Amino acid sequence: MKLQERRLEKGWSQEELARHSGLSTRTIQRIEGGQKAGLESLKCLAAVFETSISTLMQEQTMRDEKHADQAEQPMINKIERDAIEFAQSLLAGPKKGKADSLSKIERDAIDYAKNLLSKFKT
Numbered sequence: 311m312k313l314q315e316r317r318l319e320k321g322w323s324q325e326e327l328a329r330h331s332g333l334s335t336r337t338i339q340r341i342e343g344g345q346k347a348g349l350e351s352l353k354c355l356a357a358v359f360e361t362s363i364s365t366l367m368q369e370q371t372m373r374d375e376k377h378a379d380q381a382e383q384p385m386i387n388k389i390e391r392d393a394i395e396f397a398q399s400l401l402a403g404p405k406k407g408k409a410d411s412l413s414k415i416e417r418d419a420i421d422y423a424k425n426l427l428s429k430f431k432t
Contacts, residue, residue, distance in 0.1 A: 352366050
């Protein structure tokens with residue numbers, strides 16, 4: 311559960327959580343905004359929410375991993391789309407007036423695109 315969810319479950323504003331925990335409102339805002347909480351902040355929050363520090367640390371780690379995956383995904387999708395479009399344009403065949411076979415550069419480009427795709431497929 312996120313810090314914000316825990317706070318809202320109690321019906322508290324950020325200022326109220328800050329007052330109950332002894333942390334600054336700005337610290338609460340930073341943590342809710344995605345910044346990693348320090349050990350002292352985690353101790354204060356664990357006491358207020360009657361949970362363990364390790365539980366809050368696990369939640370924080372899961373949140374960080376989720377954000378990292380989400381941040382990486384659009385770039386992978388863009389690389390995949392670009393590689394697929396490029397390979398498809400080459401595989402569509404030669405344009406009118408071009409030779410019937412692919413050039414070495416075109417074959418190399420297709421191989422490169424296939425290799426790139428294989429690295430990003432899960």
